[in-house]
Amino acid sequence: MNLTLKIWRQANADAKGEMVTYSIADVSPDMSFLEMMDMHNEQLIGNGEDPVAFDHDCREGICGMCSMFINGEAHGPDRLVTTCQLHMRKFKDGDTITIEPFRANAFPVIKDLAVDRSAFDRIQQAGGFVSVNTSGNTQDANAIPIDKHDADKAFDAATCIGCGACVASCKNASAMLFVSAKVSQYALLPQGKVEATDRVMSMVNQMDEEGFGNCTNTGACEVECPKGISLENIARMNREFMSATLKG
Amino acid sequence: MITTSIARKVAMALSGLFLILFLGQHFTINVTSVFSEKTFNFLSHFMGNNPLVQFVLQPILIFGVVFHFVMGFVLELKNNKSRSSKYVSFKGAANASWVSRNMILSGIVVLSFLGLHFYDFWVPEMNYKYVEILPKDPDRYYGELVHKFHSPVRVGIYALSFVFLALHLYHGFASSFQSVGLNNKYTRGVKWLTSAFALGIPAGFIFIAIFHHLNG
Numbered sequence: 001m002n003l004t005l006k007i008w009r010q011a012n013a014d015a016k017g018e019m020v021t022y023s024i025a026d027v028s029p030d031m032s033f034l035e036m037m038d039m040h041n042e043q044l045i046g047n048g049e050d051p052v053a054f055d056h057d058c059r060e061g062i063c064g065m066c067s068m069f070i071n072g073e074a075h076g077p078d079r080l081v082t083t084c085q086l087h088m089r090k091f092k093d094g095d096t097i098t099i100e101p102f103r104a105n106a107f108p109v110i111k112d113l114a115v116d117r118s119a120f121d122r123i124q125q126a127g128g129f130v131s132v133n134t135s136g137n138t139q140d141a142n143a144i145p146i147d148k149h150d151a152d153k154a155f156d157a158a159t160c161i162g163c164g165a166c167v168a169s170c171k172n173a174s175a176m177l178f179v180s181a182k183v184s185q186y187a188l189l190p191q192g193k194v195e196a197t198d199r200v201m202s203m204v205n206q207m208d209e210e211g212f213g214n215c216t217n218t219g220a221c222e223v224e225c226p227k228g229i230s231l232e233n234i235a236r237m238n239r240e241f242m243s244a245t246l247k248g
Numbered sequence: 249m250i251t252t253s254i255a256r257k258v259a260m261a262l263s264g265l266f267l268i269l270f271l272g273q274h275f276t277i278n279v280t281s282v283f284s285e286k287t288f289n290f291l292s293h294f295m296g297n298n299p300l301v302q303f304v305l306q307p308i309l310i311f312g313v314v315f316h317f318v319m320g321f322v323l324e325l326k327n328n329k330s331r332s333s334k335y336v337s338f339k340g341a342a343n344a345s346w347v348s349r350n351m352i353l354s355g356i357v358v359l360s361f362l363g364l365h366f367y368d369f370w371v372p373e374m375n376y377k378y379v380e381i382l383p384k385d386p387d388r389y390y391g392e393l394v395h396k397f398h399s400p401v402r403v404g405i406y407a408l409s410f411v412f413l414a415l416h417l418y419h420g421f422a423s424s425f426q427s428v429g430l431n432n433k434y435t436r437g438v439k440w441l442t443s444a445f446a447l448g449i450p451a452g453f454i455f456i457a458i459f460h461h462l463n464g
Contacts, residue, residue: 006336008336017333019336069335069337071337071339072335072337072338072339072340072342073339073342073343077342098336098337100335100336100337103331103333103334103335104330104331105329105330105331105332105333106330109333169343171327171338171340171344171349172327172330172331173327173330173331174253174327174330176253204252204253204254205252207253208252208253211329211330212253212330213326213327213329213330213331214253214256214257214323214326214327215253215257216323216327216348216351216423217348217419217423217426217427218343218344218345218348218349219343219344219345219348220340220343220344223342223343223344224343231426231431232431232432234426234431235426235429235430235431235432236429236431237254238254238257238258238426238427238428238429239429241252241254241255242254242258242428242429245255
């Protein structure tokens with residue numbers, strides 16, 4: 001396939017970025033999107049140009065590092081996949097592909113397509129954990145009976161890889177889906193209920209401090225989430241938050 | 249409490265649900281004008297002269313309306329600030345409905361309509377009762393209503409406004425349940441019922457306007 005790539009190039013966080021148009025030839029439909037980007041970078045390096053910076057790590061859809069906004073959608077046109085799982089067979093010969101970084105004030109661009117998503121780390125650090133006494137008295141988690149329905153819901157929430165596609169897709173750049181998944185995975189389990197009140201308050205406050213937008217229930221985050229995290233988690237977080245507020 | 253994003257979201261939902269309750273009550277009274285002039289006059293006179301309605305519920309309603317649109321604008325401004333560098337290509341239609349992405353637009357049209365509606369009905373009513381202090385006439389309401397719908401332009405504006413209200417409600421009504429934390433096995437049924445309300449009630453208001461235009 002021969003393609004035209006329109007890629008956001010930005011030298012650093014303070015530089016003014018712009019879309020730059022490139023041509024790339026002989027792309028195999030069997031290539032992953034990131035392999036196509038690798039191929040493009042090799043061409044740039046061969047021409048003595050600066051390669052395009054982009055995040056990637058496991059390339060198996062698990063780590064949540066890849067974060068491209070492809071043809072107007074986070075992780076591209078496919079559903080339930082990350083950018084690394086997107087294949088070039090989803091495109092046609094002669095296509096023009098627009099590639100941008102995930103855009104949100106809380107996700108500042110580091111360079112080109114690489115963005116700083118440490119805001120998610122700070123939200124997680126604010127309450128996304130269970131305090132456990134590790135002095136030798138820890139109870140075997142399997143010794144606590146948990147309703148299968150709750151365990152399944154908690155596991156579904158825990159599959160969130162924190163890639164930020166929810167923020168990138170939301171017209172308001174809201175992080176509610178991510179935060180709600182992290183709140184839910186603990187709130188549904190007995191181990192997490194002990195700190196549930198403090199957790200939801202701390203994580204929501206941190207989310208607001210980071211400058212994410214407000215959720216208006218458009219549902220775009222759920223559609224674009226590579227792990228299919230449900231909006232049900234946002235409703236649960238709202239309940240948890242209201243309950244925590246009433247408890248003071 | 250209202251300083252956090254979730255508190256704002258819940259407040260927006262609760263004020264919206266309150267306004268929806270009022271809309272249902274308003275429609276119930278208005279629709280009687282199609283069937284019985286006497287019933288419509290009786291209900292209108294009751295609502296217009298009952299102290300509880302006039303001096304308790306009416307101020308609460310006005311507060312609810314003002315709160316809902318002020319909060320709507322505040323949220324819109326905050327949301328716009330959260331992404332100052334816009335996408336070159338953003339395919340919003342691929343993952344969210346037009347109505348859900350344009351609540352501010354439908355809201356502005358509904359707000360403009362409310363201005364016209366207040367000018368048409370509320371201001372003359374306040375003038376009649378509290379400024380000129382004219383004698384009570386329990387039979388005047390039906391005639392005033394029919395008179396307002398003589399103008400085809402006014403009927404057209406009303407109809408168009410109610411189309412936008414339907415769009416606003418279509419997303420907003422179901423969305424308010426999600427905002428207050430209700431998303432469960434009944435959500436599909438709730439979505440069906442709220443959609444029926446969102447389309448049915450505005451259609452009913454349009455029908456009332458056209459009915460009186462044609463028969464007045």
